[in-house]
Amino acid sequence: MSNDDIFGSEYVNNTGDTSSAQKKSEVKSLLKEPVKEEDMEKYGTSKPRRVLIKATITNG
């Protein structure tokens, strides 16, 4: 029987790690570098909003 790996290694090696971060390490890194308050407010509390722009052409 051949010892050759039937799976090409090129794709596997190029893929990189796909596992998500562990919660424990996430907490550690967060304690070292807390999220800025402005970022928490921006992403955590905002909702979609409608903006209406009205203009008049004066030199049309």
Add this chain to the structure above:
Amino acid sequence: MVKVKTTKVSRISQGDIVKDFEHIEYVSEKSGNIEVSKIVFPLAIVLTQDCDLAQDYMYRWSKTSTKNEDKWLMSVIMAPIYNVEHVYTGEHLSDIGMSMTPINRRRTPGDNLRKNETPRYHYLEFPASTAIPPSAIDFKHYFSANVAYLKKHKSKLFACQISDLYREDISQRFASYLSRIGLP
């Protein structure tokens, strides 16, 4: 929890999450009076297939000349990402005058949403470093964005990118939701 990339690249990719994205509802002009209505989504995700985006980028922006514009896209498919706490209460669109059906977080509907067993929504938990709270993509609210506009503003708007596998999971569920058949 999903895995994300925070490295900015100029190309638009599937799974890119952008912040404060402006979706034009309509533009009208009458007797010299112009009205533009837009919805600003705090977060939105790119759902267009990544191979299409890659080809569009290569044909549209690369310096090497191409025979034609065959691979150019007309638009990019996007979907809003809502704070799941707002989705539970049904108030995530209250600022634009829309009331949504609440989802009881402590009962089966809430469990199903978090387990991604509700076809309409895709639940996401982000790493703490990305500063995005647990959220839900609403596939029903998908919209399109101009490719050149998104490319031009991506560096300013970029929040993070959902990594491979996780984004493909989202893409699969979106395609499945879009192609659903309502049986009598």
